[in-house]
Amino acid sequence: MDQEMAHRWLANTGDLIVEHIDEPDGRVRLYYLSTMxxxxxxxxxxxxxxxxLQLEDASIAEVERQLGVASSNRVYGVQEAVSRMIQNCIYVHVQDAAYGLAIPSDGTAGRNIQAPEVESVVLGPQLAFVEELHVNLSIIRKYMPTTHLFHERLAVGKEIPIDVSLLYLENIVDPENVNTVRQRIQELNIDSQLxxxxLAQYIADNERSLFPTLQITExxxxxxxxxxQGQVAIFVEGSPFALLGPTTLLQFFQSPDDYYLRWVLATFNRTMRMFAMILSLLLTPVYVAALTYHYEMVPADLLLSLAQSRSRVPFPPLWEAFLxxxxxxxxxxxxxxxxxxxGQTIGIVGGIVIGQAIVQAGFTSNILIIIVALGALxxxxxxxxxxxxxxxxxxxxMILLAGLLGAMGIVIGFSFLASHLLRQTSLGRPYMYPLYPVRFEDWKDGFIRAPLSSLWQRFKFLNPQLKQRFNREQAQIKKDIDE
Incomplete structure (x- = not known):
């Protein structure tokens, strides 16, 4: 590849550097992009x-031996050489040689590994993924030093290909799950930011659903x-988040911290999250339905307080709640x-000032402020x-249905929600497992988190090849040192 050909393939590229090793002949040259x-x-x-080396007589084999380059780094053709340079490589060209050499060298700026920001950690490793794919893969390799960890590299996009990596344990994962993910990614023909x-939206079973069907984690x-457990992990170059699938709705309410705590505390936390989800969905709609249609459901003492609180409010409960x-x-x-x-100042001061001003102006009641705040929390x-x-x-x-139809509207809303969730799938697997289909044996790591010694089976939802994680009888044996 001569210098003129390199500039022709990398037209308008101001960061192309060409180094002539043996001036003035330039029989051996180095090509690279200074920004990569x-x-x-x-x-x-x-x-x-x-x-x-005596470069005048040096062959490509001698250059390869001197640099200690593996045969897998041989490059044939100008197009392949340019492609490798774009991927952070330095291209070594020897005149009249049958092939060139691509030396990996990453000079791009990267972010240091830090503690997670989106998913805060109470107990456990204080590190999160970064934007560099090879760094993320090395983190997983560090935690899983096993030959059963398979890594598949795929490319998405033709004009601007982006690296996508699949990780899975080949002795545990269901091959059908891997084939489903691989097929959906390979069938993508997109040329947009990835x-x-x-990517989770592109390969989801139903991209029109509000509910995520692939877990996004840092x-x-x-x-x-x-x-x-047998899931498939997906990493994208340039993204500090990984995808996990298939997954269930219950797994979105589970945290890795649950496994670092004692089982009673972990079960209490999971129960609180389920209760909080129902409370967030029901609290404001029940308030609207009760004050609009069902005064008889409210206790007399509370009804008097509600009447006094809303005496100056000019809006019906529906519009008051929406506001x-x-x-x-x-x-x-x-x-x-x-x-x-x-942002912290706006959230705290803005909430206090605006809430107090709205109540004093008579646009809403104190009770609704409390209810909406509890629902948001x-x-x-x-x-x-x-x-x-x-x-x-x-x-x-849900608030709109409660305001239009009262308690019947809430029932209709939950019916539609349940029907929608029962029809959802994640990579072809039922989204509401273990509620539907009902599998009571998997409830011990669903709604609750049973003692670790009882979690000897893997999640049947994933159909793993190895059903057992460890021997249950041996895990429950407790011996003193002198026995």
Whole structure:
């Protein structure tokens, strides 16, 4: 590949660097992109090693031996050489040689490994994935040093291909799950920005559903746990989040911290999350339905307080509730989009000031402020940001149905919600497992978290090849040191 041909393939590329090792003939040249490759490798390693050779008579085999390059790094053709340079490689060209050499060298800026920000960690490893794919894969390899961990690299997009990696334990995972994920990714023909969350929408069973069917996580311990259970992990170059699938609705309310706590505490936390989800969906709709149609359901003492609180409110309960829910969502979105310090100020001060001003102006009642705040707080308890956002969106049609039809509207809303969830699948697996189909043996790691010694079976939902995680009888044996 001569210099003119390199510039023709990389037209309008101001960061193409060509180094002539043996001036003035330039029989051996180095080609690389200054924005992608590490220049220190060029000047501190490659050039000193090459100058030791008698370059006038050196063959490509001698150059390959001197640089210690594996045969897998041989490059044939200009197009392949340019492709490898774009992928952070330094291309070594020897005149009249049958092939060239691609030396891996990543000089791109990266982010240091830090503690998770979206999924906060109480107990467990204090590290999260980063945007570099090879770093994320090395983290998983560190936690799972086994030859059974398979890694498949796929490319999505023709004009601008993006690397996508599949990870799974080949002795545990159901091959059908791997084939489903692989087929859906390979069938993609897109030329847009690709991130883990975007890829999840493309390969989801029903992209029109509000409920996420693939788990998005930045925590390596969650991915390792999923792989050991038989799930498939998906990583995308440039994304600090991984995908796990297939998954169930209950898994979105489970946290890796549950396995670091004693089983009673973990069960209590999971129960609280389920209760919070129901509370977030029901609290405001029940208030609207009771004050609009069902005064007889409210105790007499509480009814008097409600009447006094709403005596100055000019709006019916439906519009009063909608007004407060929208204000809460505006404050939440503003706090999320603004810089961290300003966002915290907006969330705290804005909520207090605006809430107090609305009550004094007579636009809403004190009781509704409390109810809406409890409903919003309950939606934030979910460990997954995606499922928390879904609950907050569903609350609006539930409030509308309660305002139009009362208690019957709430029943109709829950009926439609249950019907929708029962029809959902994740990579072809039932989304509501173990509720539907009913599998009581998997409830011990669903609604509750049983003692670790009783979790000797893997999740049947995933149809793993190895059904047992360990021997149950041996795990329950307790012996003293002198026995």
């Amino acid at each position: 490759a590490d220049a220190k490798v060029v000047y501190n390693e490659l050039i000193p090693k090459l100058r030791i 991130d883990s969350s975007i 925590r390596p311990d969650r991915v390792v746990h999923g792989l050991r 407060m829910e929208i204000i809460i969502e505006l404050l939440r979105e503003a706090g999320a989009r603004l810089p961290t310090k300003v 309950s939606s934030f308890i979910a460990p997954s940001y995606m499922i928390g956002s879904t609950i907050r969106v569903i609350r609006f049609p």
